[in-house]
Amino acid sequence: QQRVMLLSRSPSGPKKYFPIPVENLEEEIRMRSADEGKLFREEFNSLTPGYVQGAFEMANKEENREKNRYPNILPYDHSRVILTQIDGVPSSDYINASYIDGYKEKNKFIAAQGPKQETVNDFWRMIWEQKSAIIVMLTNLKERKEEKCYQYWPDQGCWTYGNVRVSVEDCIVLVDYTIRKFCVQSLHDGCKAPRLVTQLHFTSWPDFGVPFTPIGMLKFLKKVKTLNPVHAGPIVVHCSAGVGRTGTFIVIDAIIDMMHEEQKVDVFEFVSRIRNQRPQMVQTDMQYSFIYQALLEYYLYGDTELDVSSLEKHLQTSHNAAPNLVKIGLEEEFKKLTNVRIMKENMRTGNLPANMKKARVIQIIPYDFNRVILSMKRGQEYTDYINASFIDGYRQKDYFIATQGPLPHTVEDFWRMVWEWKCHTIVMLTEVQEREQ
Template structure:
């Protein structure tokens, strides 16, 4: 029992990250207790000692505390009175442990770093260096990240460590340094009311450009708004969701609608704009005068890791830069702990400024400097790599956003030949898109032997991460696959299901997909047969009812419009004994070769589909041509671009198509289709006599 007790104490002490001295103290106490058959009072002392050690572990569960105490009681063969005493001490220690129930941020184990130097990197070497450092599963990037000093200076956290302030810290191991912490004005009669877990952080060449803060806790929301007011902040950047993996990451510090008072600051919601990657909320805050504060809430950061592509983050960051007034105080950036994602955002901002000013970046040096202002800034090697990915994305493709008023002049430049390129600007732009690598290794399900026959074109198979999954048929394997991909729209994720035209033997799967994902709108961009070849099986009845497995499809109405046919279908799931209305828009304006002669038909089609969506609910729109890439991608691109034009008066055809191609291979398949996107947008803009109509 002595050996068992020693091992248990030692392993627990090590796993709870207690210091070596505490480990030895606990083990020595147990040894002495056992060997000397200590008296009741000494046993109680031992119990208190162990209880304090246990309470130091803020993540230790109640059951583990109980198990340890019981095992110690048994191994020590204590008398009933001693056991009762131990139980009493255990209760006290548990109460203490619960009262100090602070969380800690898990910190990655660091491998030994080298003495290598990491000087600033010229931007023209960025792609080459990225490829070199990402080889062998990011080996060199991990070495570089591990070489970062955890804390470059000797800094105290005395204010954060005060007993009065411990409850204000979300994580016990993420505390602001005294020299860089934000000081609030003291409240009369409230000791230490000047403390908030937030730190000033420098930008590229601007002192205290940012405040890096933890996500407010319920008990610190009033302090958060005091900081916003006192620092004259006009912009809040939020890089976490309120809950992730069922854990609270940040208290909701704003009202959903109307107004709410936090301390002596009144906050009212003026406007909310929800987009696919982020939400913009405008608040009117007032104490005596009133001010406008804008919150930019990035919602596309996954629970694990980093975003799939930096495109959304770069758009988000540009919006923040554009909207933050020059007169305003520091931009407040927060995630949950205020170090990982917060640091990532700040570093990308600073390095983009450095890239523009010096044509080089110094990620290692800048992270080192801001870690002297707040601990653990840029928390993981994945975040560190993501910074480089964002910088490379910006360097390779630049800023391709346009105001609608500048589209005509931009098109003139695109049609002009590029000096020394042997092609025009439009062709050069499209070549950049075709250079995006197709990730064949991420198409596992579509390439299974059982599913190969379900693909119309073997070069166009959905990626694993966003393929549309349908329920497995009872007793049949490999029946969850359909050649279709979820595609993000302007305002929400998974706005579209980009699908191939059904084959005769996949019609049932197509309708199972429609039913499972509650799609009420189908956009068909091909004829059943073109140039003597089947492009799509007829998956609806010409009249009467068509039965496909458990699904019955009935044609209720058919109407010919100028460039498309509308078919109203009643889809019944016979197994569930439920029915739904589905509307199909069959576009006839796409010629067998080339592209439509004008954009009017496509503009009208998009408007009709959007109206149908408003009436039927915003479930995914099913879009298909034959292979589900060329015309399908063009429709998705135009729908997204035109919606943004209406909402913001801004367009970005290049990045919209690039994003589509990252979600499904060959979306917007030809240069002609890419040019058509620009032409339709220009035609749409020309249809308005003045810009005010976009608002």
């Protein structure tokens, strides 16, 4: 069995971290991010791994060991989800899943490992018994050629998992996540009406590290909140082990609620608290710092999504907004965009002297993480570079290539790009000459 790599903690004693008022958040993050995130690492390493008195008796029972995806990621006895016992099947009340509190709501979430083939029936039994209406999935089925989670739903039609029948109602694929709607019926409780269960599957978490930007995660989180019915059971959140990405998601959700209620942020205290409900929640310092980045993004820009029905009203209030009104005018909205930090440290390739000559406007350089890479010409350095970036569409990753108008000495690279990336459409939004330039 694989084990999850757990980071060693610093030997120094526990240090106290205090809540941060939201207006100081940007400055605090700037300080913690200095020296490649040295202070973030220190803060993360000061967390205790989990509940000192926590026992794992049920998880360690011989008949339950096979049900655990990783032998070192187990639920505590005091906070584990208990299934109804199946007659004649010892320990059939066990699943590797734990109740986790939200900001103020007790047992708002269930943090679970990604189902294994042997535990799929238990997983659906849990969904039914807990009356959960939302499943949040934060891993892909395979990453780096390793199985991270067994596919626990049918692609189409209907499938029966133990005593629970699951049929696919709908599937919507968007750029960062996929929404699947299932009709779920218990064959055991035949008299009970079928239920709608929605799975929101975040597909943009990279195999290594964390997403480059928290924007996709924040939109995803909003969708989860919107789709969860008021009287439903706990939201089931899982990745592979059910601690790293799962913990990250739960913490962002809780601290956003805290920001609204108290105008402050206390990530350290909340992570410490939920580690008493499931060990190792939030696994790496990168995930820990990503939580802060997401909170800052939310604080600076808020929720900018509009319902189509309110678009006209938004435009009118934006145009008519007097400076003293709370409503932000379009100019204010645009001004916020100009504050988005340009990350010069992530433009190393474009800033090489040989590549600077290929820039039409010296300030507009592609980021390394999404630049278009050409095939390298044999024996010629830097020939894999063009000033062009992949841009996501609404439903599809890298749907567009945004590029500068070719220069005389980059025309050949431009056509190489069109050929190598199989582009069938070029949209040109300038004249060859404008204002005699």
